[in-house]
Amino acid sequence: MVKCLLMITAELENLTNLEPQGGCDDPNFSYFFKLRCGTCGEVSQKETCVTLGETVALPVGKGTTNLIQKCKFCGRDGTITMIPGRGKPLTQEVSQSGKHTPLMLFDCRGYEPVEYVFGSGWKAESIEGTKFHEIDLSVGEYAEYDEKGECPVMISNLRSTFDVVK
Template structure:
């Protein structure tokens, strides 16, 4: 079992807080089998609110489960409960872990942010929901504060976390 953190880095313009619509947010990533090294060619989604692969051996199931198409090894990924974190204006321009995954037999290698992000503008400004970061940039206008808001230079990385 390996704990892997998803870190993001972005420039926030007049945004106080950026977060996912946890626990329903779908993290889309490509994964690599740690047994044979095969990297999936399609995107897989993991949501903390969904469980799959229940059996008598694993009654609670996993947030994501599959068998490697090359070596048939069982692969599972769970979102670690209470690991979701917001990315704030203070974090802007720095990498910060926003969620932790418990990975068995796999490692995520690519992340696609997709839709479902929530941003809160500064000074008790407007809340923007269902933001799509698939293009790595987003911009809008905060009517309440009469200012432009935006997210730019969105980046990610996965890091192995110490137990």
């Protein structure tokens, strides 16, 4: 059992509080990443989608998980269970310091997440207080103009990492 904390950062220009549309524990926000099999080391060719609001029953015992997937190379099953409550919005201060902020914790059994893919469904607010919704980061950046604050806003240089935590 390995717990992997998804950490993100980006360059925020005149923006702060970047997070999923419904907050860091949004049950409808989809996380896309590739998986590495813990048995054979094979990395999935396609991204896997995991959502906090979607669960499946474990094949053995009681309980649920967010994903059960079989490795196409060795045939072993693995699970990913999301653990809410650890995520925080990416603030302008954290962004400027070059540090990452936690987004979601994953309990991984038989798999390790790699290569997180940014997509749609984000929100942020300008330093003047204007709220921006349904931000799509799938192209790697976002640019808009804050008419209230009379300044350009931008998200660029998106980066992510999975940190192993106890």
